[in-house]
Structures are given as C-alpha cells and as structure tokens.
Amino acid sequence: METQTRFDLATAIGNWRQQLTAQSGLTAEDCRELETHLRDSLADLQHLGLGDEEAFWLVCRRVGPPQQLSKEFLAADPTKVWRERAFWFAMALLATQLLGLAGQALLAVGLRCTPDWVAIYAPAWWWAVWRPRYFPGILHILASWVFPFLVLAITIKRGHLGTGSPLLRFVTSSRSRLVLLSTALVLLLNWLYYLPLSRTQGFIPFLSADSVLRYLGLVAVVAWLMPKQVGVSHKEAVAD
Amino acid sequence: MLTKDLVAASSKPLVLSILAGGESYGYEIIQQVRQLSGGEIEWSDGMLYPVLHRLERDGLIQSEWKESETGRERKYYSVTSTGRKTLNVERRQWLTVHKTLCKLWKLKLGSI
Numbered sequence: 359m360e361t362q363t364r365f366d367l368a369t370a371i372g373n374w375r376q377q378l379t380a381q382s383g384l385t386a387e388d389c390r391e392l393e394t395h396l397r398d399s400l401a402d403l404q405h406l407g408l409g410d411e412e413a414f415w416l417v418c419r420r421v422g423p424p425q426q427l428s429k430e431f432l433a434a435d436p437t438k439v440w441r442e443r444a445f446w447f448a449m450a451l452l453a454t455q456l457l458g459l460a461g462q463a464l465l466a467v468g469l470r471c472t473p474d475w476v477a478i479y480a481p482a483w484w485w486a487v488w489r490p491r492y493f494p495g496i497l498h499i500l501a502s503w504v505f506p507f508l509v510l511a512i513t514i515k516r517g518h519l520g521t522g523s524p525l526l527r528f529v530t531s532s533r534s535r536l537v538l539l540s541t542a543l544v545l546l547l548n549w550l551y552y553l554p555l556s557r558t559q560g561f562i563p564f565l566s567a568d569s570v571l572r573y574l575g576l577v578a579v580v581a582w583l584m585p586k587q588v589g590v591s592h593k594e595a596v597a598d
Numbered sequence: 599m600l601t602k603d604l605v606a607a608s609s610k611p612l613v614l615s616i617l618a619g620g621e622s623y624g625y626e627i628i629q630q631v632r633q634l635s636g637g638e639i640e641w642s643d644g645m646l647y648p649v650l651h652r653l654e655r656d657g658l659i660q661s662e663w664k665e666s667e668t669g670r671e672r673k674y675y676s677v678t679s680t681g682r683k684t685l686n687v688e689r690r691q692w693l694t695v696h697k698t699l700c701k702l703w704k705l706k707l708g709s710i
Contacts, residue, residue, distance in 0.1 A: 388647070391624065391673050395643060398625040398672075422644040434648030435655060 365411040371396070377424045383432030384424075385442045387585055396421060445583035452576050454506040456543055459573070461501030463550035469497070470554050530584065537581050544573040600639055608639070609649045610658075611688040614681055617659055621676040624650065650675055658684050 374396070378389045396417055403413035421427070432439065530536055548570055600608070616627055624646050631639050653659045658681035666672050677685070699705075 387673075391647060392644070394623075394670065394672050395625050395647075397670065398623075399643070420643045422642060427644045430644060430648050431651070434652050438651070 365414075367400075367410040367414060370411075370414050374418065374424075378427070381424050381428035383428035383439060385438055385585065388431055388438075392421065392427065441583060442585055445580065445585060448576065448580045448583055450510070452540065452573075452580050453510060455573060455576060456540070456547065457506030457509050458502045459544070459547045459551065461505035462498065463547045465497055465501045466551050466554050533581050533584050536584060537577060540577040540580070541574060544570060544577065548573075605639060605641065609641070609646075610653065611685065611692055612639075613646075613649060613653060614658065614677055614685040614688065617675055617677040618682060618685055621674045623672045623674050627675075653681070657681075 371393070375389065375393060378384060378392060379386070384392075399417040399420065400413050403416060404410070408416070528535075529539055612631055613627060616622060616630055622630070625643075627650075628641050628643060628646055631641060650659065650661075654661055654675070657678060659675050659677050661673050661675045663671055664674050
C-alpha cells in the first residue's frame with residue numbers, strides 16, 4: 359500500500375528557520391527579517407493559487423540556500439555577528455554581576471552584618487576556610503560567585519532564557535527599558551547591601567559610588583551593544 | 599537582463615530612490631524594482647538585505663520594526679537626510695552617464 363506524507367507548511371518553515379539560525383553569519387534579527395520575507399513571498403504565491411508545498415519550495419529557491427545567505431550577509435558586515443555575540447557576553451556578565459550583588463545583599467540582610475564585617479572574616483587562604491570564624495566569609499564567596507552561576511545555569515536549563523523567553527523579551531524590548539530596569543536593580547541591591555551598616559553604625563545607608571559606577575558602566579556597555587531586536591519569539595514575529 | 603556588475607552598481611540609487619518615495623520593506627522593494635524594470639532587473643531575494651544593511655551602516659537609510667496592517671511585524675526602511683544628499687549626487691552621476699550614452703548612440707533623452 360502506498361503511503362503519502364502530508365506536507366505541513368508550519369513544520370517546513372520551522373525546519374527552514376532551524377537551518378537559518380544554525381548559520382554563523384546570520385544574527386537573530388537577520389533570520390527574523392528573512393523569515394518575514396519568506397512569509398510575504400508565500401502569501402503572494404498562495405494568493406496566485408499555488409499550493410502550500412509548491413509555494414514553499416519556490417520561495418526557498420528564490421531566497422537561496424541558508425549557507426549562501428550566510429556568506430552574503432557576512433561579507434556585507436563581518437563585524438555584525440561579533441557585535442551580537444559581544445552583546446550576549448556582556449549581558450551574561452551583567453546578569454552574573456547582578457545576581458552576585460543580589461546574593462551579597464541577601465546575605466548582608468540575613469546575617470545582619472555590614473559588608474566590612476564580612477570582608478574581615480573572609481579567609482585569606484583557601485586552606486583556612488574550614489575554621490568556623492570564616493563561615494560568614496565562605497557564605498560571602500558562595501553568594502558572590504557560586505549563587506549567580508547556579509541561578510543562571512538552572513534558568514537556562516529550564517528554558518527560561520531562550521530567545522522566546524518572556525522575561526528576556528520584556529527586559530530587552532527597548533534599550534531604555536533595559537537601562538532603567540538594570541539601573542533600578544543596581545541601586546536597590548546596593549541600598550540593601552549597605553542597609554545593615556546603617557543599623558549598626560546609625561547613619562543613612564549610602565550607595566557605594568565606585569560599586570554603583572562599575573555596575574552602571576556595564577549596563578551602558580550592554581545598552582550600547584544591544585541589537586535592534588533581541589529575544590523575540592518567532593511565533594509573535596510572524597503572526598498573521 | 600542586466601549583468602551582475604550593473605545590478606550591483608545600480609542597487610544603491612535604486613534603493614535610495616524607492617525609499618525617497620516613502621518607507622518600505624525588503625519584499626516590497628524587490629517587487630517594486632521588478633515591476634518598474636518590467637522584469638529586466640531581477641534581484642535575488644537574499645541579495646537585497648546585505649545591500650540594505652550596508653546602506654544602513656553607512657547612515658544613508660534607517661530601519662524600524664513595525665507592525666504592518668496584516669498584524670505581521672516587518673522591518674521598515676526609510677531614507678535619512680544623508681541618504682537624500684547621496685541620492686542627489688547619484689542622480690547627477692547616473693544622468694551624466696545616461697546623457698553621454700544617448701549622445702553617443704544618437705538617441706533622444708527619454709525616447710527609449
């Protein structure tokens with residue numbers, strides 16, 4: 359008995375998109391722009407009476423193979439892909455820095471100790487860490503270095519930081535939103551971090567200028583490197 | 599059909615001229631060029647985007663993602679003031695070539 363596989367346009371477009379995103383010379387925005395082009399062409403051909411399968415293969419031929427597209431895009435702007443990679447690198451750095459700051463702030467509030475107190479108890483040598491008086495220092499190191507990477511790894515593992523992630527889409531929907539949210543978070547966490555200091559020493563918690571400037575500098579770099587559109591789900595991008 | 603070199607050379611004034619008439623997106627630009635040239639100028643679909651991106655990088659055009667009337671988001675391009683100045687220079691240069699060739703071939707301007 360002859361079996362016939364039914365052509366599914368959505369699956370075919372999904373496969374085409376996968377091939378496109380696998381190309382090193384194309385940024386997420388390039389892929390998205392090409393997909394809108396593909397869908398525009400498809401709509402026109404379907405309007406002329408062509409079936410899904412025929413229209414899809416014709417459009418694919420017109421647009422060209424993904425490898426060729428990647429070469430042409432890369433030749434036009436070789437630095438674009440690296441700029442996008444630099445953005446994601448800076449974004450990951452900012453996320454780990456903010457998570458580290460959050461960990462330190464939570465620890466400072468939880469232990470009701472000033473950052474200076476924690477710093478005094480931080481062990482100078484790694485083999486001394488097992489002494490009980492160094493425990494707050496160990497916690498401080500865990501909060502600064504282990505906690506951020508752990509949270510980031512779990513979030514990525516659970517798929518909350520994929521290109522279609524609602525959180526990522528919300529934060530990166532505009533450059534001004536990214537800057538405002540990050541700045542607010544930096545100021546809030548710094549304030550929390552210095553809160554115990556104000557209780558023990560009786561003065562209004564101030565923001566450590568060098569610490570704030572360091573984080574805000576990173577926020578500025580991320581905003582500067584940010585492409586026009588990031589973290590947009592394909593479903594939304596191509597919805598008719 | 600035009601040669602590959604001529605297609606490449608004419609892409610900049612063509613894109614700038616189309617966008618000088620109003621914002622547009624990749625697919626529409628290709629369709630417009632095909633229609634205006636009577637099918638003589640055939641741009642491969644994938645070729646236009648690197649051209650658009652290069653013009654944007656040079657500050658001649660700018661882009662913005664916007665929702666179209668169908669609800670689908672598209673990247674719309676529009677010409678910048680620098681782009682308009684460049685288009686004027688391009689226009690003068692192409693017309694000079696055109697006039698020279700017309701004189702050489704003893705053709706009246708616009709009679710083709």
